[in-house]
Amino acid sequence: MLYPQLFADLEKARWSMADDIAWDQFDTSLLTDEQALTVKMNAITEWSALPATEMFLRDNRDDSDFSAFMSIWFYEEQKHSLVLMEYLRRFRPDMVPTEAELHAVRFEFDPAPPLETLMLHFCGEVRLTQWYRRASEWHTEPVIKQIYKTLSTDEARHGGAYLKYMKRSIERLGDEARLAFAKIGMLMASSARSGKPLHPTNLHVNKDLFPNDTVQSRLPDPDWLEHWLDTQIQFGKEWEARVVGGILRNLSSLFGMAFETVSDLNRYRKQLAVAAGQA
Template sequence: MLYPELFKQLESVRWDMDKDIPWDAFDASQLSDEQAATIKMNAITEWAALPATEMFLRDNRGDSDFSAFMSIWFFEEQKHSLVLMEYLRRFRPDMAPTEEELHAVRFEFDPAPVLETLMLHFCGEIRLNHWYRRASEWHTEPVIKAIYTKLSQDEARHGGAYLRYMKRAISNFGVEAKSAFAKVGVLMASARRTAQALHPTNLHVNKALFPRDTVQSRLPNPEWLEHWLDKQINFDAVWETKVVERILHNLSLLMERSFTTVQELNKYRKELARELGASLEAVASPRAV
């Protein structure tokens, strides 16, 4: 089991909301209405860890180890939402999200393949780590800069934990796991070619609720994410490249094969798809007598 070790590891570096956030350093002159509005939206998107956890627990009923790890992930992600709300409560209470706004992002996700979902959230943690690092640089108010740094570090650790479960999946499921991870890896590392950044918050997860079937679509301002990335924190091609490089680097370690470009990863994905197809065909074909 990975859960006991991950619990001990993450417990040892967990930050305290009262002791480790420099609340006394707040500088009101460095917080604009525009900045406060982005903090509110991030608080709401972090609250979406609630339906994501419900999804993980539902779809991983046969995996008590990973389900137990969700107790850590869920706690820390909800803590992210809480510390952002606490910041607003102290310094901009008029901007604090309402309970109704928080509850709006709690909706059921359609069942999805477990391995693909694991890889999707691994990539999501990498992307959030970089988004929050950039947000910390963009903000000028000292307390919120410190908070975003804490959040970015947590997301990096969560990505590391997901990577451990991905390694375990390859040990257990072999080519099937590798194929799933490569497939999603190509998608998530190709974000530069799409109209919007790819992250669990803006992917469609409930066909019956379309077009309000993404976390982003259920925010008070559904257009906020792209504006935050493009016009505020300026998450440009340089930063997007950093995300892609981290995804490719980790997949290289995971697959024990070097990927320096998405094209190389996509070529490997096709190799795995052929290998997996041949294996399934062999299983389906009747044995010769």
């Protein structure tokens, strides 16, 4: 089982919202209304770990090890939402999300293949690590800069945990797992082709609720994410390359291959598909 060691490792790295965030360093002159609103939107987005956890537990009923790990992931993701809300409660109480705004992002996700979902969320953690790192640089107020840096580090650890479950899946299922991971890796590393950044929170997950079946579509401002990325934190080509590079490096290590480009990964995916009779 992976859960016991993951619990021990993540427990050692856990930070305290009361003791490790330098609340007394807040500088009101360095927080704008625009910046505070982005904190609110990220707090609501992080709350969507709730329906994601419900999905994971439903779709992994035969995997108690991974389901147990969800207890850590869910706790830490909800803590992310909470620390962002605590920041607003202390310094911009008018911006604290309402319970209704939080509840709006709790909706049922359609069942999906567990391997593909695992890879999707691994890539989401890789992307969020970089988004929050860039957000920390963009903000000018020192406390929220520290918070985003802290969250970025957490997301990187979560990605590492997902990677361990991906490695276990390959050991158990071989090319079935490799093909699932390569397919979703291609999708998530191809944001330039799709014209938008791909992340679990902006993908459609409930056909009966379409088009209001993404987490982002249920935010107070559904267009917020693109504006935050493009105009505010300016998550440009250099930063996107870090996301793509992280996905390719990890898959290279996982598969024992060398993927320098997305095209390399696509060729490998096609080889696996042909071998599986899915070409």
